Amino acid sequence: MLLVVLLLAGAAPAALADKVFGWVERATIEPWGVAVKAKLDSGALTSSLDARDIETFEREGEEWVRFRLKLEDTASGETFSEELELPLYRDLRVRGAGGRDERPVVLMKVCLGDTIYEEQFSLRDREEMNYPLLLGRRTLSHLGLLDVRETFLQRPDCNEESRLREHEPDELSEGHDG
Numbered sequence: 736m737l738l739v740v741l742l743l744a745g746a747a748p749a750a751l752a753d754k755v756f757g758w759v760e761r762a763t764i765e766p767w768g769v770a771v772k773a774k775l776d777s778g779a780l781t782s783s784l785d786a787r788d789i790e791t792f793e794r795e796g797e798e799w800v801r802f803r804l805k806l807e808d809t810a811s812g813e814t815f816s817e818e819l820e821l822p823l824y825r826d827l828r829v830r831g832a833g834g835r836d837e838r839p840v841v842l843m844k845v846c847l848g849d850t851i852y853e854e855q856f857s858l859r860d861r862e863e864m865n866y867p868l869l870l871g872r873r874t875l876s877h878l879g880l881l882d883v884r885e886t887f888l889q890r891p892d893c894n895e896e897s898r899l900r901e902h903e904p905d906e907l908s909e910g911h912d913g
Contacts, residue, residue, distance in 0.1 A: 754848070754878065754879025754880060755879060755880045755881075755882050755885075755888055755889075756775055756847070756848075756878055756879060756880065756881055756882070756888055756889055757775070757881075757882055757883075757884075757885035757886040757887055757888040757889075758774065758775050758776075758881065758882075758883045758884075758885070758886060759772055759773065759774055759775070759866070759886040759887065760772075760773050760775060760847060760886070760887060760888065760889055761773070761809070761887060761889070761890055761891055762845050762846060762847050762868060762870075762891055763845070763846040763891040763893065764784075764804070764806065764843070764844075764845060764868070765843075765844035765845060765846055765851055765893065766844065767815065767817070768846075768893075769804075769806050769808050769815045770808050770809045770810035770811075770891070771806055771807075771808075771809060771866075771867050771868050772809060772865075772866050772867070772868070773845070773847070773866060773868040773869070773870050774865070774866040774868070774869050774870070775870045775875055775878075775881055776869050776870065776871060777871075777872055777875060777881065779869060779871035779872065780871050780872050780873060781827055781840065781855055781856075781857050781871045781873055782845075782854055782855060782856050782857070782868070782869060782870045782871045782873065782874045783838075783856060783857045783858075783859055783861065783868070783869040783871070784804075784843065784856040784857070784858060784859075784861070784867065784868055784869075785804070785805070785806060785859070785860065785861035785862065785864070785867035785868070786802040786803065786804060786858035786859065786860065787802065787803045787804075787805055787860055787862075788801075788802060788803045788818075789801075789802045789839060789858050789859075789860075790802070791823060791839060794820075797822060797823075798822070798823040799820055799821065799822055799823055800820070800821055800822075800823050800839045800841055800858065801818065801819070801820045802818070802819055802839075802858050803816065803817070803818045803819070804816065804817045804818075804819065806867050807867075821841040821842070821843070822841070822842075823839050823840070823841065824840045824841050824842050824855055825840045825855075826838070826839060826840065827839075827840050827857045829857075836859075838857040838858060838859050839857070839858050840855050840856065840857045840858070841855075841856055841858065842854070842855060842856075842902050843856050844899075845868070845870075845874075846891040846892075846893035846897065847870075847878060847889060847891060848878075848889040848890070848891065848892065849892050849893065849897055849898070850893070850897060850898045850899075850900055851893050851897050851898070851899045851900070852874060852877055852878075852899075852900045853899065853900065853901050853902040854870075854873065854874045854877075854902060855873060855902065873905070877900055
């Protein structure tokens with residue numbers, strides 16, 4: 736019996752090996768397949784995406800957000816630019832060294848490994864940041880293990896048949912980050 740337990744215990748890390756992510760990973764923004772570098776940040780609760788010209792507006796009694804993605808596709812080196820209009824999921828209040836900030840949050844999809852994740856993304860101009868995409872704890876909790884010593888352990892490999900992990904509202908949806 737002890738031998739079986741030891742064999743099973745040894746197999747568990749091997750089974751998780753394909754679900755270990757480094758602190759920086761390659762990802763694609765879906766449905767366009769734009770390749771970006773993503774920082775996996777356990778210090779942030781909500782993920783953040785580089786967006787420009789952000790404005791909220793009303794459509795049929797609902798709040799929406801209009802913004803422009805301007806991302807360098809790391810696979811091709813080309814600039815991807817697209818104006819989007821998405822429903823506002825919620826407003827996010829952030830406290831940091833620079834004071835308080837309020838940001839719109841939308842639901843978008845990102846491919847990491849072989850899975851597409853629909854997640855909450857706060858929109859902000861990240862042009863001065865090293866990474867256009869920051870993945871916070873809400874997203875990290877769906878991925879697997881985070882090895883903070885490593886980078887680029889997974890390659891995005893998604894297509895129409897890839898598994899989609901749809902967004903699930905949680906008790907942390909309201910409130911603030913930071």
